[in-house]
Amino acid sequence: MHPSKLKSSTLVSATHADIMPPAQITLFDFDEQHVLENVVHNIEDCLPFVNAQSVSWINVDDVQAPGVVDSFSKLLKFHPLMVEDIIHTEQRPKYEDYGDYIFIVLKMLDVDTRTHEISIEQLSLVLGEHYLISFQERPGDAFAHLRERIRKDGSRIRKSPSDYTAYALMDAVVDRYFDVLEHIGNKIELLEALLTKHPKTDTLRSIHKLRRELIFLRKSVWPLRDVVASMQRAESVLIHAGTELYLRDLHDHVIRVTDSIDTYRDMLSSMQDVYLSSISNRTNEIMKVLTLFSSIFLPLTLVAGIFGMNFHNFPGLDATYGLHVTILLMVLLGIGMTLFFRYKKWI
Secondary structure (H helix, E strand, O other): OOHHHOOOHHHHOOOOOOOOOOOOEEEEEEOOOOEEEEEEOOHHHHHHHHOOOOEEEEEEOOOOOOOHHHHHHHHHOOOHHHHHHHHOOOOOOEEEEOOOOEEEEEEEEEEOOOOOOEEEEEEEEEEOOOEEEEEEOOOOOOOHHHHHHHHOOOOHHHHOOHHHHHHHHHHHHHHHHHHHHHHHHHHHHHHHHHHHHOOOHHHHHHHHHHHHHHHHHHHHHHHHHHHHHHHHHOOOOOOOHHHHHHHHHHHHHHHHHHHHHHHHHHHHHHHHHHHHHHHHHHHHHHHHHHHHHHHHHHHHHHHHHHHOOOOOOOOOOOOOOHHHHHHHHHHHHHHHHHHHHHHOOOO
16 A cells, blocks of 8 residues: 555554654655655654655654654664764764765754844754655754645645755755844844944953854854765765756855855954954043143143242242242143144144
8 A cells, every 4th residue: 555545543543562752753755646744653654655656754853852763773774873973963064875875964053032042953864765854953843834845736846856855954954044144144233333333341242252153153054065065976876867956056055154154254353353443442542631631730740849849948939929920830831732732633
């Protein structure tokens, strides 16, 4: 019996003592004429779909759920090293061809709506001749738009082999990169406005934080260029010629992302230089004002010091208007120095 003819209850209501994973596993089995969507409660029920002639996309939303990855490994005879890479989610993006299937690792990025922090999650793809299994690091629906495309009659993904589905998932991940970059770009614009108005120490901290985030993004995204390039050059029968054009477009998108990251890094470096220059200029202005005040009051202090000496025969001490003349002299001296500084355009 073709898997598309199975009823939904076949997957949802298994009662025999098999593996019942706590992670949510969703199944899409589709071709140009039909689409079947189900939540899988029994991993062994995936086997008929994996071996079918239609395309089957199985998504596991939590690789840390006990026994889930190991169960898929035993069912489909996965390589132990690949299973280890799926479970340990600190891998760099990679592409590995195991002959009967291809293993791809990439990083999904998102912005937390509450904290506005960038989160990262590993996505592992196992591409077979008629199936694609995606392992998400954490629960969540990151591919709602792709599911809608599959449900739509006449869509390209319904007419294409499994490698196109793998491309579609990767393209959705890369499209999310642009949203993250837009978020960072908005932050940079706000920091630029703060720099022009009133730079503070918090501004410099924000610049350093954004630079760290961009370095983090670059480490996550840069290896993906090699992954997509490896898929383009692959001589595997699992990568069809019709998908290579889309992979080239995906490669261009990844290059745009990495170029944008490098551009933002340069902008933040320039902003840091602007901040340091602004602080230095403010310090220079303060020192300039203090120096001018010191220069004006220095001769006045000299006059006050001379006439403050306690000599009995000091000339002018007994003069009736000696104090008035001295004060007038000091005032004129201060005004004269101020005018001289303005003439020199120092103030």
